[in-house]
Amino acid sequence: MVAHVATVAFLGLEARAVEVQVQVAPGVPAFVVVGLPDKAVAESRERVRAALAAIGLALPPRRITVNLSPADLPKEGSHYDLPIALGLLGAMGVIDAETLVSYLVVGELGLDGRVAPSPGVLLAAIHASSHGLGLICPAAQGPEAAWAGTIEVLGAPDLIALLNHFKGSLPLAAPEPGMMEEPAGGPDLAQVKGQETAKRALEIAAAGGHNLLMSGPPGSGKSLMAACLPGILPELTPAEALEVSMVASVAGELREGRLVRRRPYRNPHHSASMAALVGGGLRVRPGEVSLAHLGVLFLDELPEFQRGVLDSLRQPLETGTVSVVRANAHVTFPARVQLVAAMNPCRCGHLGDAALACARAPRCAADYQAKLSGPLIDRIDLHVEVAAVSAADLVLPPPAEGSAEVAARVAAARAIQTVRYEGHGVRTNAEADGALLDRVATPDEAGRKLLTQAAEAMRMSARGYHRVLRVARTVADLAGSDGVGRVHVAEALGYRRRPPTN
Structure with missing residues (x-):
């Protein structure tokens, strides 16, 4: 029998779909993980073996093959432990394998069967939400996963709790989204x-x-x-x-x-x-x-x-x-x-x-x-x-004046x-490109003349020229001015100093 469990591989801020395929077949007893696993994934065999033993289950004396598909995508991290363990339980008939198909699973296993936190749960939850799947993750990260939307999240403290949930004897409560982080105090x-x-x-x-x-x-x-x-x-x-x-x-x-x-x-x-x-x-x-x-x-x-x-x-x-x-x-x-x-x-x-x-x-x-x-x-x-x-x-x-007064002006700008x-896909003046600046930050005649003279005298690059324009636009925003004038350009140029070099 082959059990299938969905999980993800993380590439930057992208979560790639990975299917964990677990087969328990007759043959010489072995436990093999294939599909470009790294050292942490390869070691999951021992963590899974010990975690199952901790809840009173032994691996069958058969050939166990775990394939992480697609096989040409490198697999890194310890979050493959829990999907491998659940896939193995499904292949052994302990859990209904069809039930697992509707969940995406991430989590690291301890030797005593506890489900430990692993990086990337929020990304996994967003990926699960976009594919119409529920999420099984460590209980400590359930509040993190709950931010992904209305998906079903099962925050499991250990394997026993998951088994009890799937058997209906003790369902797991849905986690609430974590609170917003309180701003840390800093100098004023x-x-x-x-x-x-x-x-x-x-x-x-x-x-x-x-x-x-x-x-x-x-x-x-x-x-x-x-x-x-x-x-x-x-x-x-x-x-x-x-x-x-x-x-x-x-x-x-x-x-x-x-x-x-x-x-x-x-x-x-x-x-x-x-x-x-x-x-x-x-x-x-x-x-x-x-x-x-x-x-x-x-x-x-x-x-x-x-x-x-x-x-x-x-x-x-x-x-x-x-x-x-x-x-x-x-x-x-x-x-x-x-x-x-x-x-x-x-x-x-x-x-x-x-x-x-x-x-x-x-x-x-x-x-x-x-x-x-x-x-x-x-x-x-x-x-x-x-x-x-x-x-x-x-x-x-x-x-x-302290930070509160300055922050009010910054917020208005x-x-x-x-x-x-x-x-435009731009948040601040610092992100605006040259074409956009031509529309929103073109100085008046006096400002343009000053900027042209300064650019020649200071031998500005095109990048430097546009950066002065961006700063001038910000100075005008702080002053509540719709246009960029000579006074705004002059102040921006005052900050365009370059340390002496050889």
């Missing part, structure tokens, strides 16, 4: 004293989704201001929350079925590898740039990152996606991030201060900043110099962009 802009220019740049970056680079001496508040950014960004829309949660689900970072509502904020250390930043590994996983999708990727001490690692961000920053290509896999993850970076002007950090600067200044500054490639710098919309905080600033009372780009 009211804590930042002085730095008015940098705070204005932060507001513009938040309003238009622009990339930002802050350069200044140690202790000037760059990291603090970057940490304030999530507090002034608008919450994710329900559609965006689902999109971000799907990435977190694949990475195994979705806790207790809680959908994420606050925009992600990722802050990797400068020792991060290329695979950690853009994704990869033996089992291809999303990197920091994808885990920060629709949120903020903060890179502190920017020149301390390996140059190759930084340059790997050039494509994601431009396209909003990252493609990880391996010999046996081609996986694409979303990566629409807002890059915020901070750096010292030189290695000692005190360039321009004769009392503190090292003996190699200004040569050390040129060497330090040359670690950043021109194409990467060209993709950063706002460059701001952050001055050292003086004692006079520190004794001032807290600013009258984002609302304008939502209406403007409806139907």
Whole structure:
């Protein structure tokens, strides 16, 4: 007899249908798994054998063959344990094999028969919903799966509970969707004293989704201001929350079925590898740039990152996606991030201060900043110099404006962009292409003249020219202006500074 159980293989944020075919036939006793299984899938034989023994069942002394179809699609991960076990129980006649056909199954098995969580349940639930199937998954991830819609979800704590459900003796209760994740507290802009220019740049970056680079001496508040950014960004829309949660689900970072509502904020250390930043590994996983999708990727001490690692961000920053290509896999993850970076002007950090600067200044500054490639710098919309905080600033009372006031202006500017780009597949000014900018961000005559002169004097690339237009459009949105004027272009050009290089 052959039992059939549906499951999925994960390729990025795509769930591919996989059929688990289990045959119990006469022959020399054996347990074989075929269909390009990886090490984790091949080891499922022992987990399934032990889990069945834990509930009082022994494998029959026959030849057991498990085929994962399609056979030419690589199978990775431990979520194949439960579909293999249920397929085996169906082939043995313990469970009605026809009942299993209407479910998609994912889950890892413990040696004692418990069903353990596995990454990607939300994607599996959405796939099951689109194919008219129910879902059997670990009980801990039932609330996560329930977000997929009106599908039947069976959250199983262990194999015994599943057997009791199918026999009708103790049906499993349908899980409720997990609660929305409560926003985590963070620093407030009211804590930042002085730095008015940098705070204005932060507001513009938040309003238009622009990339930002802050350069200044140690202790000037760059990291603090970057940490304030999530507090002034608008919450994710329900559609965006689902999109971000799907990435977190694949990475195994979705806790207790809680959908994420606050925009992600990722802050990797400068020792991060290329695979950690853009994704990869033996089992291809999303990197920091994808885990920060629709949120903020903060890179502190920017020149301390390996140059190759930084340059790997050039494509994601431009396209909003990252493609990880391996010999046996081609996986694409979303990566629409807002890059915020901070750096010292030189290695000692005190360039321009004769009392503190090292003996190699200004040569050390040129060497330090040359670690950043021109194409990467060209993709950063706002460059701001952050001055050292003086004692006079520190004794001032807290600013009258905090994150709440700035967040209100940012939300109003984002609302304008939502209406403007409806139907264009664009969320913010930072995502608008050249053709779209020509329609919505063309400056008036004075602004166009200023921009043309500046583009020639600063030797801007076409990318740089359009990025200035995007920033100018955001400045106009914050001012509530329908058109882009000279004053908006002038402010945008003020942030188009490029660090000196060799």
